[in-house]
Amino acid sequence: MVTEVGQHQMWAAQYFKYSKPRTLLTSGGLGTMGYGLGAAIGAQTANPDKQVINIAGDGCFRMNMNELATASKQKLPLIEVIVNNHVLGIVASGRHFSINSIIPQRF
Numbered sequence: 001m002v003t004e005v006g007q008h009q010m011w012a013a014q015y016f017k018y019s020k021p022r023t024l025l026t027s028g029g030l031g032t033m034g035y036g037l038g039a040a041i042g043a044q045t046a047n048p049d050k051q052v053i054n055i056a057g058d059g060c061f062r063m064n065m066n067e068l069a070t071a072s073k074q075k076l077p078l079i080e081v082i083v084n085n086h087v088l089g090i091v092a093s094g095r096h097f098s099i100n101s102i103i104p105q106r107f
Contacts, residue, residue: 001025001053002043004036008083012055034063037080041067044076058084069078074104 001016001026003009009026018024025043027035040054058063061082071078 001029001038001055002047002055004054005031005033006057006060007085008055008057031061034067036060037064037067037071037078039074039076040078040080041071044071045074045080051077053079053081055083057080058082058086102105 001012001018001023003012005027013024013026016024025039027038034055036056040052044050044052061080
């Protein structure tokens with residue numbers, strides 16, 4: 001299992017039932033959008049007998065056109081799951097929480 005960066009990254013870490021250690025590839029929180037598919041290509045190349053799944057948001061998916069071409073050209077049997085919420089979800093939730101927590105200040 002590989003994840004891009006965003007809300008889906010947190011969901012995969014929290015809710016997927018991992019049966020073996022070292023089966024989640026993730027940037028760890030401060031990675032760049034588009035990390036996941038490149039990591040999935042590397043994982044699939046290193047483990048051709050395993051099924052590799054990349055979970056991406058619609059924003060991250062847009063960052064991966066070159067990686068999609070590479071995976072297609074190499075005929076890699078990757079599975080790409082796209083969570084399409086029509087927004088950069090982690091950015092939207094960050095704005096929501098930061099705007100709602102602003103404390104008015106007087107000067």
